[in-house]
Amino acid sequence: MNKIEEFRYKNERGVEIHYAKEFFNINGGNICEVGAVLRHWGDYKSHETIDKTEVGEGIINEDATKLSYVGKNVMCISTVEHMGFVDVYNKFEFGNTDRDNGINFIKKIDSEANSYLITWPVGYCKDLDTWFFNNKEHFNYHIYQTNGSDDNWYLCDNEDIWSEMKYIAVPGFTGSRYSVINGLIVMYKIGDNE
Numbered sequence: 180m181n182k183i184e185e186f187r188y189k190n191e192r193g194v195e196i197h198y199a200k201e202f203f204n205i206n207g208g209n210i211c212e213v214g215a216v217l218r219h220w221g222d223y224k225s226h227e228t229i230d231k232t233e234v235g236e237g238i239i240n241e242d243a244t245k246l247s248y249v250g251k252n253v254m255c256i257s258t259v260e261h262m263g264f265v266d267v268y269n270k271f272e273f274g275n276t277d278r279d280n281g282i283n284f285i286k287k288i289d290s291e292a293n294s295y296l297i298t299w300p301v302g303y304c305k306d307l308d309t310w311f312f313n314n315k316e317h318f319n320y321h322i323y324q325t326n327g328s329d330d331n332w333y334l335c336d337n338e339d340i341w342s343e344m345k346y347i348a349v350p351g352f353t354g355s356r357y358s359v360i361n362g363l364i365v366m367y368k369i370g371d372n373e
Contacts, residue, residue, distance in 0.1 A: 190360070191257075191298075191300055191323070191325075191332065191360055191363045192257075193332070194298075194323055194332050194363055194365070195216075195256045195257060195298045195363070195365075196217070196220045196256075198296055198298065198365055198367075199216070199217050199220070199254060199256050199296065200217075200220075200221075202252070202254050202294075202296040202367075203217065203223060203226070203254070206252040206294065206370075208225060208226050209226070209252060210226045210227070210251075210252045210253070210254050211226070211227040211228075211229065211248065211251045211252065211253050211254070212226060212227065212228045212229070212253075212254045212255070212256075213229050213230075213243040213253060213254070213255040213258055213259075214229075214230055214243075214255055214256060214257070214258025215228050215230040215233045215235060215238050216256040216257065216258070217254070217256065218235070224236060224237055225237075227239070227251075229241055229243045229246065230243075230258075231243065231274075243255075243258075243262075243284065244262060244280055244283065244284050244287070247291065248287065248288055248291040248292045249291045249292075250291075250292070250293050251291075251292050251293060252292065252293055252294045252295070252370060253288050253292045253294070253295040253296075253297075254295065254296045254297075255284075255288070255295070255296070255297045255298070256296075256298050257298055257299055257300065258299075259281045259284055259285060259297055259299050259307065260281060260299040260300065260303040260304040260307055261281075261304075262280040262281035262284055263277065263278050263279060263280040263281040263282065263304055263306055263307060264278045264304065264306060278306055279306065281299075281304060281306075281307045282306065282307060282310045285297060285366070289318070289368065292368065292370070293370035293371055294367070294368050294369055294370025294371075295366075295367060295368045295370075296365070296366075296367045297365075297366045297367070298363060298364060298365050298366070299363075299364055300360045300362065300363055300364075301322075301344040301360075301361075301362030301363065301364060302344060302360070302362065303360075308364075311364060311366070318366050318368075319366070319367050319368060319369070320364060320365060320366045320367070321334060321364075321365040322334070322335045322336075322362065322363070322364055322365070323335060323362070323363045323365065324340060324344060324361055324362050324363075325361050332363070335362075343361075344361055344362025
């Protein structure tokens with residue numbers, strides 16, 4: 180995946196969609212998307228899409244943690260953080276009861292998939308963040324940060340700043356999300372198609 184030093188988007192979704200479209204194009208659309216995200220950002224409905232709760236044309240309503248991804252090109256945009264315990268709301272989401280669901284899902288994808296792109300906001304699921312930061316040397320990744328004062332997302336290689344990244348849940352907040360999230364992890368594995 181091409182490393183971009185700086186993005187100018189109002190929220191983290193712009194960074195994620197940039198990488199998602201690149202991943203989709205590199206793999207000629209031959210991807211398995213976990214979490215129906217890309218379809219909301221253009222005409223991206225012809226690929227395999229698994230989402231436990233979203234209903235729509237071509238969406239497979241299954242628990243993604245229980246499926247096989249052997250040899251697949253897997254894309255998971257801001258979905259893995261919902262698979263375990265969610266710190267910002269102090270609860271499990273979507274019927275999950277295993278704190279390590281998201282971590283185990285990433286391990287499964289890493290061992291089975293031909294290639295993958297996985298993103299999540301820092302601070303939403305602290306168990307996932309802690310596991311990643313303790314094991315990051317085993318993965319290809321980029322970390323982005325915004326300061327919220329402009330629309331820029333910057334590549335952040337400074338580990339001292341990572342501890343300052345957070346996700347703040349604001350009940351009823353309907354505005355741009357860049358003011359409540361300031362860190363984003365982009366994890367990837369390059370496969371045979373790239």
